[in-house]
Amino acid sequence: MTDRVVPPAARQRKRPTKQGVVLSAELIVDTALRLIEEHGADALSVRRLGRALGADPSSLYRYFRDTDDLMLAIADELIGRTLRSWRPTGDWVADLRELGLRMHAGALAHPRAAVLSAHRVTGRRHEIQAVESILGVLRRAGFPGPEAVRIYHAFVDQALAFGALDSAGTALPRSAREAEAQVWRTTYGRLPAESHPHIAATARHLVTTMRASSYPAALDLFLDAARTRLDNLPAGTGDPRPH
Amino acid sequence: MTDRVVPPAARQRKRPTKQGVVLSAELIVDTALRLIEEHGADALSVRRLGRALGADPSSLYRYFRDTDDLMLAIADELIGRTLRSWRPTGDWVADLRELGLRMHAGALAHPRAAVLSAHRVTGRRHEIQAVESILGVLRRAGFPGPEAVRIYHAFVDQALAFGALDSAGTALPRSAREAEAQVWRTTYGRLPAESHPHIAATARHLVTTMRASSYPAALDLFLDAARTRLDNLPAGTGDPRPH
């Protein structure tokens, strides 16, 4: 294949599509996100995206090497939107809780994109910004470098992982989701205490608890543990001047 | 379409394939798992599975309604295998850590199945068994009902979510995974301290830490927090006789 993708810097000759649209990487990414939002998960394909843009599918390959490249761009845009309005206050626990909930909510708002992009490292602008911010919060809190990185990694992955998990749930067809609730109510709610004593003893709580996301609870546990770890740090192990 | 799938009960007339194989639901599921293991996640397609079995792809539709149906069967088999050799010892922290790591490893071994089945509730035998076991571990440890359920939910979801997240990573083509490592090494490893002080200060740790899964760290944080919570419980709040 020839060198098809033109780096954004050298891009200049704007030529409208047959249907009159002037393409750009941003327009493509935005349209992709809109497509996902409006028509659900599997509405995103190169051909559909081309149609939605009013362009030949193959035109997109002038902007992105392949669909994976496009997904990374979408993921980075999502990160950017999530971070845009987040302002750390100085209370690191509150800041991380807020950020975690935002990431989770962002994933739920774009189920398909979340599932497809959660495990990718984009190395792009917004992601770098996010890494820098979160590391800053942790180091300013007093975590020494290696521990800060470990906590950062676990924090981000947890938010992304739960986001992907929970949004995969919302992407299910309506009937399937109702069927799952039914399973908890009937199958688990009616197991006899003789054979399944622990389920029977907690059935009431199971039915109510399992329908909501466990991310808030998991996040609080995570932050509790992190704070405990910070408190137990030998004095003076934080990096000097991490501001 | 006609009623294509025959319920396993009524299944009887075994007729060998053109290539001499006698199909069965079990054989299909086992072959699918083997395919995933040997040739990666995207090696699983109806057509490839048919070829691997020595049967026409459309034959599989005599055993499963569609690929989703097949995936659920695979997931069920996976749960069974994960739990089969797990024996709680009485040390609840160690038991949960062991189980969490097993679930995670099981997911990694079958990426595609893990991703597709992590958010499903099957309500079938193995799943019920798992719920009962884990709840038992927690209640015997001393957690009162509602708290046991909350911890259970977060624990399972965390294991499944990280399993899906990490296995999505391994499902990537080799080149993409190398590209990610490269991103950490170069993009993040070379950011100037002036613009990105926190990344620059921890670059060394970032490069090494980010290549591995953060699940073990997240799991330990989780168990730490749970233990702290148990220790801070008012005395005598555990359910009486939870054995």
Add this chain to the structure above:
DNA sequence: CTTAACAGGTCAACGGTGTTGTCGTAAGGT
């Protein structure tokens, strides 16, 4: 032992997917 029913394997086709080689054309720099 014969026979009729039908489970279940096979075939061909449909409409979808990502991706690429090729070509024409119009935009931009000179």
Add this chain to the structure above:
DNA sequence: ACCTTACGACAACACCGTTGACCTGTTAAG
């Protein structure tokens, strides 16, 4: 006004899941 070339369009390829129609061997009934 000319050249270069960016970039949109087209056609084709190989794959995908799924289905309706067909055919054949097994099996149970008579």
